[in-house]
Amino acid sequence: MTRRSSSVTIRDVAREAGVSVATVSRYINQNTPVSTNVAERLDVVMSKLRYVPHAAARNLASRKTRVIGLLLNNLHNDFFVPLLNGVEAVVRKKGYNLIVATYHASSRNHMQPPIGPHNTDGLLVFSDGLMDEDLVTLNTSGFPMVLVHRTPPLHLRIPSVTVENIEITKKLVEHLIQVHGKRRILFLRGPIHQEDSVRREAGYRSALQANGIPIDENLILNGDFERDVAYEAMNGFLSRQDRATFDSVFTGDDDAAIGVLKALHENGIRIPEDAAVIGFDDLGFAPFLNPPLTTVRAPTETVGQIATERLFGLLENHPSDEVIILPTEIILRRSCGCQS
Amino acid sequence: MTRRSSSVTIRDVAREAGVSVATVSRYINQNTPVSTNVAERLDVVMSKLRYVPHAAARNLASRKTRVIGLLLNNLHNDFFVPLLNGVEAVVRKKGYNLIVATYHASSRNHMQPPIGPHNTDGLLVFSDGLMDEDLVTLNTSGFPMVLVHRTPPLHLRIPSVTVENIEITKKLVEHLIQVHGKRRILFLRGPIHQEDSVRREAGYRSALQANGIPIDENLILNGDFERDVAYEAMNGFLSRQDRATFDSVFTGDDDAAIGVLKALHENGIRIPEDAAVIGFDDLGFAPFLNPPLTTVRAPTETVGQIATERLFGLLENHPSDEVIILPTEIILRRSCGCQS
DNA sequence: TGAAATAATGTAAACGGTTACAGTAAACGG
DNA sequence: CCGTTTACTGTAACCGTTTACATTATTTCA
Numbered sequence: 028m029t030r031r032s033s034s035v036t037i038r039d040v041a042r043e044a045g046v047s048v049a050t051v052s053r054y055i056n057q058n059t060p061v062s063t064n065v066a067e068r069l070d071v072v073m074s075k076l077r078y079v080p081h082a083a084a085r086n087l088a089s090r091k092t093r094v095i096g097l098l099l100n101n102l103h104n105d106f107f108v109p110l111l112n113g114v115e116a117v118v119r120k121k122g123y124n125l126i127v128a129t130y131h132a133s134s135r136n137h138m139q140p141p142i143g144p145h146n147t148d149g150l151l152v153f154s155d156g157l158m159d160e161d162l163v164t165l166n167t168s169g170f171p172m173v174l175v176h177r178t179p180p181l182h183l184r185i186p187s188v189t190v191e192n193i194e195i196t197k198k199l200v201e202h203l204i205q206v207h208g209k210r211r212i213l214f215l216r217g218p219i220h221q222e223d224s225v226r227r228e229a230g231y232r233s234a235l236q237a238n239g240i241p242i243d244e245n246l247i248l249n250g251d252f253e254r255d256v257a258y259e260a261m262n263g264f265l266s267r268q269d270r271a272t273f274d275s276v277f278t279g280d281d282d283a284a285i286g287v288l289k290a291l292h293e294n295g296i297r298i299p300e301d302a303a304v305i306g307f308d309d310l311g312f313a314p315f316l317n318p319p320l321t322t323v324r325a326p327t328e329t330v331g332q333i334a335t336e337r338l339f340g341l342l343e344n345h346p347s348d349e350v351i352i353l354p355t356e357i358i359l360r361r362s363c364g365c366q367s
Numbered sequence: 368m369t370r371r372s373s374s375v376t377i378r379d380v381a382r383e384a385g386v387s388v389a390t391v392s393r394y395i396n397q398n399t400p401v402s403t404n405v406a407e408r409l410d411v412v413m414s415k416l417r418y419v420p421h422a423a424a425r426n427l428a429s430r431k432t433r434v435i436g437l438l439l440n441n442l443h444n445d446f447f448v449p450l451l452n453g454v455e456a457v458v459r460k461k462g463y464n465l466i467v468a469t470y471h472a473s474s475r476n477h478m479q480p481p482i483g484p485h486n487t488d489g490l491l492v493f494s495d496g497l498m499d500e501d502l503v504t505l506n507t508s509g510f511p512m513v514l515v516h517r518t519p520p521l522h523l524r525i526p527s528v529t530v531e532n533i534e535i536t537k538k539l540v541e542h543l544i545q546v547h548g549k550r551r552i553l554f555l556r557g558p559i560h561q562e563d564s565v566r567r568e569a570g571y572r573s574a575l576q577a578n579g580i581p582i583d584e585n586l587i588l589n590g591d592f593e594r595d596v597a598y599e600a601m602n603g604f605l606s607r608q609d610r611a612t613f614d615s616v617f618t619g620d621d622d623a624a625i626g627v628l629k630a631l632h633e634n635g636i637r638i639p640e641d642a643a644v645i646g647f648d649d650l651g652f653a654p655f656l657n658p659p660l661t662t663v664r665a666p667t668e669t670v671g672q673i674a675t676e677r678l679f680g681l682l683e684n685h686p687s688d689e690v691i692i693l694p695t696e697i698i699l700r701r702s703c704g705c706q707s
Numbered sequence: 708t709g710a711a712a713t714a715a716t717g718t719a720a721a722c723g724g725t726t727a728c729a730g731t732a733a734a735c736g737g
Numbered sequence: 738c739c740g741t742t743t744a745c746t747g748t749a750a751c752c753g754t755t756t757a758c759a760t761t762a763t764t765t766c767a
Contacts, residue, residue, distance in 0.1 A: 374753090376754085377753065378753080389755080389756075392754065392755060393755090393756090396755080398755090398756085420754075421752085421753050421754070423752080423753080424752070424754035425753080425754055426754085427752090427753080427754070427755090428753075428754040428755040428756080429754075429755055429756090430755095
């Protein structure tokens with residue numbers, strides 16, 4: 028046993044089965060037919076030797092990795108569970124592997140994205156995980172890529188899958204105004220530049236404007252779509268001496284809503300009597316918060332699925348630059364004052 | 368431009384900088400020092416050419432992938448968000464990549480695990496994602512591996528990180544019995560063979576026994592640690608004509624608790640007045656369910672971190688076969704009848 | 708000052724597959 | 738019956754790195 032690595036190679040299989048390595052390779056990849064005689068022998072030998080093709084060697088020779096990458100800002104949100112589910116299901120069905128990586132503004136200074144053409148066949152880019160410049164580079168090199176929860180920057184024609192944010196947010200905010208008579212509506216932003224956040228804010232502003240309510244920038248906080256950040260933001264707001272009055276909170280998303288609920292509870296503010304609260308996403312726990320959360324149902328798992336399928340479409344040379352915007356739906360529960 | 372691939376190789380860099388490929392390689396990997404003169408030239412050339420080393424070629428030559436794998440049963444649980452967070456943080460810090468793959472009983476018949484020695488340097492194995500036989504094979508071949516939420520099978524010395532289940536469950540069930548006077552306690556199992564589930568059941572049985580309460584197998588249902596399955600199980604139980612009486616539910620975990628809460632709500636059963644409900648994990652939403660959920664706080668993110676650090680320990684030749692069991696803590700809230 | 712040690716670099720053989728190209732045997736068709 | 742197709746199979750180059758070993762340039766020091 029002088030071989031460096033103890034692993035079984037295609038040559039071992041070939042020798043043991045009395046054929047050439049090319050034949051073994053062809054049988055494994057089902058490229059070219061192989062005589063049934065040889066096929067049977069290979070089956071036996073391969074399982075006897077427990078042969079598993081070495082991924083790196085394969086990748087190098089074939090210039091494919093059979094891996095797709097999912098690039099995220101972070102993983103601090105229950106929102107990612109349905110998204111991952113949708114993505115992973117498709118990836119697995121295709122016999123590919125999935126690399127999950129985070130990459131965000133602060134890491135951008137010193138590092139390049141951990142995944143890209145050098146180790147994946149294609150990328151799902153969530154949100155603002157990559158700056159426009161990175162997108163341009165990858166896109167012009169023809170690297171397969173689908174944007175998730177973000178539309179392509181100008182001049183770039185990259186397929187994209189996201190959900191409808193503006194109109195639904197506007198409608199829901201108008202619900203607060205028109206049905207529940209709210210006028211001092213706190214708005215929690217998500218991460219700066221995050222497109223969902225930007226659009227929800229646009230919907231918010233447009234609703235206020237359409238209803239003749241002046242926009243008070245003091246009512247706009249940064250919640251970052253994170254439980255803890257939203258909690259801090261809400262708490263900070265509440266503890267301010269000269270705090271503006273408010274009668275309701277658009278929390279940004281369901282995860283942030285949890286932090287907001289916590290802060291309001293701790294300050295003895297009753298929901299929805301003293302302040303209405305609404306979320307976004309309709310994560311699994313939303314109906315069971317206290318009180319049940321009025322929110323927007325977003326088809327997150329479907330987003331993951333469709334985006335991944337489209338990425339495989341690109342890999343199989345079905346080019347596309349379509350922007351798919353999946354519909355969303357308002358779910359009225361108690362936290363806004365309905366169903367009390 | 369006749370090169371097949373448009374990608375820049377190490378040879379391009381070497382030529383452009385007037386050095387050999389070996390020097391370039393050494394500079395990139397910081398193996399052997401390089402004259403400052405050459406280093407500067409390489410910096411310039413590499414960024415000019417936008418050179419990125421080809422992962423597969425690297426992996427093949429170095430017999431390392433710089434990838435670690437996380438093998439899960441599925442991704443149907445918010446529990447995985449903190450776990451993934453812990454894992455991903457360490458992986459990123461080490462400059463590695465993370466492949467997330469699911470592999471479960473039903474896929475086992477026809478396929479082999481999607482990740483292993485052929486495409487990763489080490490594996491985090493969650494729960495029953497692999498059968499004992501797979502573990503034996505991998506372990507005897509010396510492949511680095513850490514078990515998560517599962518202890519090694521007999522005779523196998525694989526490091527493992529999990530949380531304390533038995534004693535804490537026993538304590539919490541005894542809390543139901545002794546503080547709240549419950550005696551008909553429904554128990555929802557997780558996936559069959561899943562170790563957390565098995566141990567929680569052991570704790571449950573032991574608590575009943577210690578308190579002289581006979582075990583009624585009719586009170587044990589399969590919740591699978593999944594919201595929807597738990598909902599169906601609970602609903603099925605409630606709709607049975609001859610259903611056994613019950614006064615409380617140990618739901619298995621917080622995610623299943625959501626399904627149980629839903630079923631109870633829909634059937635007009637008040638919590639905790641008509642039935643106490645307790646979960647496990649203390650996921651972020653637990654304090655804000657209706658009612659706030661009594662549960663067990665499990666340090667899931669820490670589990671992910673420690674397990675990953677230990678895996679890197681193995682990669683760096685610090686062998687270990689220690690089983691680490693992190694402590695858990697009871698969190699009393701309203702759903703069990705406390706703090707009413 | 709020159710031999711020996713040290714530092715930096717180059718050469719070329721792996722790593723374990725895929726695949727273009729060539730070859731051979733059997734089947735086919737006129 | 739023989740040229741042509743068809744169906745497999747083999748040979749060997751190549752994928753883009755790493756790294757053992759060899760080589761050269763520079764210090765060190767007796």
